[in-house]
Amino acid sequence: xxxxxxxxxxxxxxxxxxxxVLHSRTGWIxxxxxxxxxxxxxxxxxxxxxxxxxxxxxxxVPCLGIELSFHLDGLSLLFALLISGIGTLVVIYSGSYxxxxxxxxxxxxxxxxxxxxxxxxxxxxxxxTLFVFWELTSFSSYLxxxxxxxxxxxxxxxxxxxxxxxxxxxxxxxxxxxLGQAAxxxxxxxxxxxxDAVRSHPFYVPILLLILAGAMTKSAQFPFHFWLPNAMQAPxxxxxxxxxxxMVKAGVYLLARLSPVLAxxxxxxxxxxxxxxxxxxxxxFLSLLQTDxxxxxxYSTVSALGGMTMMLGVGSQPAAEAAVMFLxxxxxxxxxxxxxxxxxxHETGTRQSGRLGGLFRAMPATGLAGILAGxxxxxxxxxxxxxxxxxxxxAILETTPxxxxxxxxxxxxxxxxxxxxxxxxxxxxGRPRERFLKPPHEAPPSMWVCPLIMxxxxxxxxxxxxxxxxxxxxxxxxxxxxxPSEVQPALWHGPDVKLFLSTAAMLAGICLYLARAKFxxxxxxxxxxxxxxxxxxxxxxLAWLDTIACAQTRVLQSGRLNLYLLITxxxxxxxxxxxxxxxxxxxxxxxxxxxxxxxxxxxVVLLTSTxxxxxxxxxxxxxxxxxxxxxxxxxxxxxxxxxxxxMTQFCIETLSxxxxxxxxxxxxxxxxxSSGKERFRDAVVATLAGGLITALVLVATAVTxxxxxTPFFTEHSLLLAKGRNIVNVILVDFRGLDTLGEITxxxxxxxxxxxxxxxxxxxxxxx
Amino acid sequence: xxxxxxATAIRYLLPLLLLLSVYILLRGHNAPGGGFIGGLVASSAxxxxxLAHGVDLSKRVLRIAPRNLITAGLFTAGSSGCVPxxxxxxxMTGLWFETHINVIGxxxxxxxxxxxxxxxxxxxxxxxxxxxxxx
Numbered sequence: 001x002x003x004x005x006x007x008x009x010x011x012x013x014x015x016x017x018x019x020x021v022l023h024s025r026t027g028w029i030x031x032x033x034x035x036x037x038x039x040x041x042x043x044x045x046x047x048x049x050x051x052x053x054x055x056x057x058x059x060x061v062p063c064l065g066i067e068l069s070f071h072l073d074g075l076s077l078l079f080a081l082l083i084s085g086i087g088t089l090v091v092i093y094s095g096s097y098x099x100x101x102x103x104x105x106x107x108x109x110x111x112x113x114x115x116x117x118x119x120x121x122x123x124x125x126x127x128x129t130l131f132v133f134w135e136l137t138s139f140s141s142y143l144x145x146x147x148x149x150x151x152x153x154x155x156x157x158x159x160x161x162x163x164x165x166x167x168x169x170x171x172x173x174x175x176x177x178x179l180g181q182a183a184x185x186x187x188x189x190x191x192x193x194x195x196d197a198v199r200s201h202p203f204y205v206p207i208l209l210l211i212l213a214g215a216m217t218k219s220a221q222f223p224f225h226f227w228l229p230n231a232m233q234a235p236x237x238x239x240x241x242x243x244x245x246x247m248v249k250a251g252v253y254l255l256a257r258l259s260p261v262l263a264x265x266x267x268x269x270x271x272x273x274x275x276x277x278x279x280x281x282x283x284x285f286l287s288l289l290q291t292d293x294x295x296x297x298x299y300s301t302v303s304a305l306g307g308m309t310m311m312l313g314v315g316s317q318p319a320a321e322a323a324v325m326f327l328x329x330x331x332x333x334x335x336x337x338x339x340x341x342x343x344x345x346h347e348t349g350t351r352q353s354g355r356l357g358g359l360f361r362a363m364p365a366t367g368l369a370g371i372l373a374g375x376x377x378x379x380x381x382x383x384x385x386x387x388x389x390x391x392x393x394x395a396i397l398e399t400t401p402x403x404x405x406x407x408x409x410x411x412x413x414x415x416x417x418x419x420x421x422x423x424x425x426x427x428x429x430g431r432p433r434e435r436f437l438k439p440p441h442e443a444p445p446s447m448w449v450c451p452l453i454m455x456x457x458x459x460x461x462x463x464x465x466x467x468x469x470x471x472x473x474x475x476x477x478x479x480x481x482x483x484p485s486e487v488q489p490a491l492w493h494g495p496d497v498k499l500f501l502s503t504a505a506m507l508a509g510i511c512l513y514l515a516r517a518k519f520x521x522x523x524x525x526x527x528x529x530x531x532x533x534x535x536x537x538x539x540x541x542l543a544w545l546d547t548i549a550c551a552q553t554r555v556l557q558s559g560r561l562n563l564y565l566l567i568t569x570x571x572x573x574x575x576x577x578x579x580x581x582x583x584x585x586x587x588x589x590x591x592x593x594x595x596x597x598x599x600x601x602x603x604v605v606l607l608t609s610t611x612x613x614x615x616x617x618x619x620x621x622x623x624x625x626x627x628x629x630x631x632x633x634x635x636x637x638x639x640x641x642x643x644x645x646x647m648t649q650f651c652i653e654t655l656s657x658x659x660x661x662x663x664x665x666x667x668x669x670x671x672x673x674s675s676g677k678e679r680f681r682d683a684v685v686a687t688l689a690g691g692l693i694t695a696l697v698l699v700a701t702a703v704t705x706x707x708x709x710t711p712f713f714t715e716h717s718l719l720l721a722k723g724r725n726i727v728n729v730i731l732v733d734f735r736g737l738d739t740l741g742e743i744t745x746x747x748x749x750x751x752x753x754x755x756x757x758x759x760x761x762x763x764x765x766x767x
Numbered sequence: 768x769x770x771x772x773x774a775t776a777i778r779y780l781l782p783l784l785l786l787l788s789v790y791i792l793l794r795g796h797n798a799p800g801g802g803f804i805g806g807l808v809a810s811s812a813x814x815x816x817x818l819a820h821g822v823d824l825s826k827r828v829l830r831i832a833p834r835n836l837i838t839a840g841l842f843t844a845g846s847s848g849c850v851p852x853x854x855x856x857x858x859m860t861g862l863w864f865e866t867h868i869n870v871i872g873x874x875x876x877x878x879x880x881x882x883x884x885x886x887x888x889x890x891x892x893x894x895x896x897x898x899x900x901x902x
Contacts, residue, residue, distance in 0.1 A: 643799035647791075651807030655892060658814045662899045721861055722873055723796035731801060732877040732884070736859045739880070740844055743887040747837045750891040754834075757898045 001056045001070040001123055004037060008116035015112065016105030027095020027446070030108050034087035034115060041080045048077050049471045051484060055125070055189070064128075065186045071125035074475025078324070079122035079246075079253055081472075082331050086245045087115045089450035093339055094237040096447045097346060107147060111241070114140035118246050122253055125188050127176040130254075134172065134218070137247050138165040144242060145234040157230040160538065164227045165217050172214025172254075178207045179261075188257065192482055195261045208262050211254070212271060219251025219305045222279040223534035229286075229298040230535075236342030239294065244301045245335040249327060252308045256323065260482040263315045273313030277408045279306025284415035286530070288516065289523055293341045293351045293423050297334065300377075300419040303412055304330045310405065311395060312480075318395035320480045321487050324473055325388035329376065332458035333385060336373035337423050339451035340366055343443045344427055348436050353422050358432035362440045365448040367428040372455035374424015376462075378417040378509060379502065384462035386502070387489045389413060393498040410505050417509020418516055465489035562674075566685060573689045580695065587695065588702030599639060606632045619664045627657040644727040774819040777812075781828075784812035792885050802881035806888025813889075814896050822900045833897060836890030844883025847876045 011033055018026045044054060057069035072080070091111065098104050117140060120133030139162070146158030180186045182201040183194040191198070198204060215221075220228035231243050242248070255272065262268060283303025290296045304326070311323035343366045344359070345351045360367035376383035396405040442448065461468050466488065473487040493499065512519060556567065609628040616622040630653030637646035674682065713726045713734065723729040731739050788809035795801030817825040826832075831839075851860035863875035 644801065644804065647799060647804045648807065651804060651811055654811050655807065655814060655896075658811075658818065659896060659899065662896070721877065722863055722875065723877070725795060725797055725799060725801070727799075728795045728801040728881070729877075731803065732796075732880045733861050736848070736877070736880060739884060740848065740859075743844060743884055744841065746887055746891045747841055750833075750837060750894045753895050754898050757901075 001054065001072060002058050002068055004040060005070075005116050005120045005123065008033065008037070008112060008119065012109045012112040012116070015108035019105035019108070024095055024099040024104070026104060026108065027092050030095075030112070031088050031091040033112065034084045034091060037084040037115075037119070038081060038088060041077060041084060044072060044077055045471050048072065048074055049475050051475070051478075053189075057125075060126075060129070065126075065180070066128045067126050067187070068129055069125040069187060070123040071189050072123060073479040074472070074477070075253070075256060075324075075479035076122045078328070078472055078476040079249075080119055082328070083115060083118050083122065083246050086241060086331065086335055086454070087111075089335075089339075089453060090237045090241040092446050093240075093342070093450040094235070096444050097237055097342055098235060103147070107144075107235070110140050110143045110147070111238070114144065114242060114247070118250070121250055127180065127186050127188060127191075130188070131169070131173050131176055134214075134250060135166070135169050137242075137250060138162060138169055138218075141165070141231070141242050141247055144238040145231045147235055147238065148233070151233070154233040157227075157233040161227045161231050163542075164224055164538070168214045168217025168224070171210045171217075175207050175210030175214060178203045178210065182207060183261075191258075192260045195264075198261050199265055204265070205267060208265075208267060208271075211258065211262065212275075215251035215254045216275060216309075217251070218254075219248050219309065220279075220302050221251070221275050221306060221309055222282050223537075225279060225283065225302045226533065226535035226538065228302055229295055232292075232294045232298050236294070236338060236345065239298070240335050240338035240342070243298065244338055245331040248301065248305055249308075249331070252305060252312065252323070252327065255309065255312045256320075256480045259312060259315060259320075259480060263312075269313055269315070271313075273310055273405070276306045276308070276310030276313050277405060279303065280310055280412045281408055282306070284412040284419075287419050288415055288512075289520060289526075289530075291353050291520075293344070293353055293356075293427075294338070296353070296419055296422055297337055297341060300416065301330075301334055303415070304334065307392070307409070307412060310408075311392060314395060314399055314405070316395060316398060317477075317481060317485060318391060318398065320477050321473070321485075322388060322391040322395045324476045324480065324487075325384070325391050325489065328461075328468075328473070329383070329385040329388045329458060332454050332461075333373045333376035333383075333420075336369055336451040336454035336458065337377060337420075339447075339454070340370040340373060341423060343447050343451070346447070347440045347443055349438075353426060355434050356427035357430045357434075358428070359440055360428035363428075363442040363448070365445075365452060366443060369448060369451040369455045370424040370428055372424075372459055373451065374420040376455065376458040377420030377424060378506065379413060379420075380506065382462045382491050383459050384465065384468075384489075385458065387462055387465055387491060389502050390493065390498045391489070393501050397497060406501070410501060410508075413502065413505035414509040414512055417506055418513045421509075421513040422516065462491065465491065562682070566682070569685055569689045573685070573692050576696070577688075577692050580692075580699065585695070585699040586702045587698040589698065599636070602632050602636055602639070619667065620661070623657055623660045623664060626660075627653055630656070644725070770819065773815065777816050777819045781812050781816050785809055788812065788885075792881060795881055796878065802884030803888055806885040807892065809885070809889050810892035810896070813893055817896060817900055822897050826897065829893070833890045833894035836886050837894065838890075840883045840886025840888075840890055842883070843886060844880050847879035847883060850876050 015026060015030055018029055022029060047054070054072040055069070057067050060066050060068045091108070094107065094111070095104075098107060101107070114137060117133045117136035121130055121137060124130035124133055142158045142162040145161050146155050148154045176186075179191070179198065182198050182203045183191050185191060185194070198207065201207075217224045217227075228243055228248060232239055234243065263272075280303045283299045283301070283306055287296050287299035287303060290299060308323045308326055308330075311319045311326070341351060343363070344356060347363065348356065348359075350356065376385045379385045379389045392409060393406070396402055396409060399405055469487045469489045473489065474485060477487050478485045558564075606629055609625040609632070612625040613622045613629070616625065630649060634646045634649035634653065637643075637649055713730060717723055717726045717729040717734075721729045721733040723733070788805040791800035791808060792802055792805035793800075795805065813825055813829060816828065848859040851862055852858060854862065856862075859876075859880075861875055861877045863873055866874075868874055
């Protein structure tokens with residue numbers, strides 16, 4: 001498993017090359033990878049459904065308890081199959097959808113990175129590993145939403161999704177770390193047994209809230225739901241895959257995964273269930289107000305995610321069954337509907353529901369897929385969604401008081417019928433609404449076959465539900481509840497309250513579908529209210545952030561070099577000085593008598609040239625005097641037997657004089673000198689800084705005798721690192737990582753200087 | 768304003784200084800020296816050459832663009848740190864060949880790391896100096 005995921009990451013390098021050779025046929029080759037992964041995971045069905053689990057682990061940062069450990073149980077397997085299976089279809093579909101796009105290769109690379117990270121998220125057993133993959137999905141989602149990076153709305157939507165899910169991700173990390181503290185382990189499989197310890201821990205409330213923040217931003221729960229409809233800027237295959245079938249369900253996955261540890265308390269029920277219910281209703285209501293088919297689907301996805309969260313909040317055995325069933329049903333029908341809308345958009349050039357109609361004759365295969373999927377979405381018998389819906393009613397009728405949740409789900413179910421009708425039924429039936437420039441015709445088979453498979457699966461599983469129950473759902477529900485469970489989904493439970501409720505919702509939905517235009521018109525007065533939603537808060541806070549950043553930049557980054565120096569030196573002196581005074585330092589003053597005559601001469605040279613620098617009215621003279629100071633210091637190093645330091649100092653001095661001369665050569669003559677006040681201020685700051693460094697050196701020399709580092713390096717340098725020059729051994733071996741960081745910084749700094757200088761030239765030539 | 772003395776001297780000094788820099792790099796592990804100082808010496812040599820003969824000629828003498836030196840240096844240093852990973856040892860563990868090679872002494876991953884430092888320092892300094900002089 002570990003290798004499968006890592007291999008998928010590596011394979012993301014290849015599509016750009018493949019695209020150069022194979023062009024639009026690349027999709028078929030790239031699809032081999034998710035197909036192979038599907039087959040790989042399908043092999044585990046037998047073993048997992050009989051109650052087994054598969055564990056794999058690789059050391060990562062063992063000293064911190066972080067392992068690259070994967071754990072395959074019913075829930076992970078269900079997700080892994082959805083991810084790789086739908087991934088295969090989406091990859092094939094994209095090949096035609098984006099045929100001829102100049103960045104098809106990049107698209108596939110990002111899609112594969114996403115698939116690998118999503119697989120990692122659902123397979124990870126270590127919470128830190130899970131977090132890393134989780135963030136990688138946010139990151140690839142960012143790239144995919146902003147795939148059409150030349151369009152401003154796409155870039156803004158991508159950034160919004162990244163900021164919202166990224167902020168949630170940070171909360172999640174904090175929650176995971178606290179959880180690790182509370183339970184004493186970072187492995188989920190070990191955590192699951194420590195539910196009671198975690199729930200009674202004083203950190204429980206912060207842990208729960210932080211993890212919920214992560215899950216709810218990712219799964220677009222109210223009030224964070226706004227990023228998901230905006231994410232529809234992504235190409236349709238991406239919306240299908242990430243923003244409906246898989247990634248947005250990561251939050252639901254996490255809730256399900258951790259519910260044995262976190263669920264069962266009053267606060268869980270009082271937060272998760274209401275948030276899910278509000279999201280479900282908000283999404284369902286807003287989906288009816290949209291005219292863009294993709295937005296209709298996006299809001300109904302928000303609603304469906306809310307429904308799953310609500311069921312996980314309820315947390316009973318039937319509720320867990322309902323959540324898992326709904327998750328599968330939703331992935332199938334919503335994915336199919338998205339792909340159908342993509343085909344409509346691709347062939348007719350519009351997604352406006354008012355402009356599409358009567359297309360069945362022109363595109364029968366797509367139409368069949370759309371109608372089947374819409375039929376599933378509406379929850380008509382015998383689709384699998386019908387069974388899921390019945391199960392949901394069964395679960396919420398058990399809660400007390402059942403009336404709120406039942407009413408809410410009834411309303412949502414009604415809306416789903418309308419959404420299924422608008423997106424799956426209406427475009428294909430009735431009279432053609434409009435003449436398109438190009439008469440619409442059927443899409444290539446590689447496009448329509450994908451939604452057709454998904455839509456047909458949604459109905460087939462409904463007709464023959466028992467194999468799915470036996471092989472997939474039972475073990476998945478068992479993983480959520482951490483108890484062996486047997487799910488026996490069935491279409492017919494006899495005439496009871498559930499059947500009455502779902503039939504009533506269907507009839508109400510059909511009525512609302514027929515009156516949908518009127519409904520939308522009657523809701524128009526609400527539009528100004530809707531623009532004041534949570535998204536408004538999001539843009540306000542971004543604007544505040546910008547204002548604060550601008551104000552701060554104006555103060556700190558004034559563009560005047562002497563101000564920068566002043567700020568830097570004053571801050572350093574203040575912080576270091578304060579900390580030094582606090583520790584009541586002992587100054588090593590007793591060795592003044594050791595002063596040699598040549599040391600005194602050097603000191604005089606140093607002081608004289610410093611005075612020259614300060615008094616000089618010519619830049620060149622000042623630079624030369626500065627060089628003298630540097631050389632004198634280097635000689636001091638040499639006298640105190642630090643040849644490495646001295647050599648470095650000599651080279652640096654030479655180079656900086658050369659550099660300064662080159663820069664100064666270009667500067668205009670000295671014109672404005674500092675005023676007396678400024679000079680006084682600078683003198684005070686400089687004296688303080690110099691005094692601080694002197695004091696530091698004196699303090700440092702006072703404690704050398706107790707130092708333990710020098711003897712350590714002297715003893716071990718030859719033994720461990722096979723070098724006699726301690727300074728060099730420290731640089732390249734003992735503290736080699738620091739050096740690696742430093743040379744990287746050097747390289748970045750050089751790039752910065754280079755681009756600054758070149759940028760400047762460009763401006764000049766532009767003038 | 769090319770100084771004749773500098774222009775003539777640097778023709779002989781450049782190879783000598785470069786040799787010196789390599790010598791400093793090689794002896795670094797056991798005696799004062801190392802990649803950082805070696806890189807600085809080499810870059811001062813080229814800086815002086817550029818002062819005397821201009822950027823274009825020094826670029827031609829250098830042959831490799833400074834940014835490529837930086838890339839090569841970072842790559843050398845980074846990959847020398849990765850070598851121990853293949854022996855199931857932590858990142859940047861020093862590994863040494865047993866045989867003793869004349870002039871260089873013992874060869875090991877820290878040496879290649881130091882070589883990377885040398886290249887990065889040389890590249891960075893020259894990149895800054897050249898772009899300043901080209902201005």
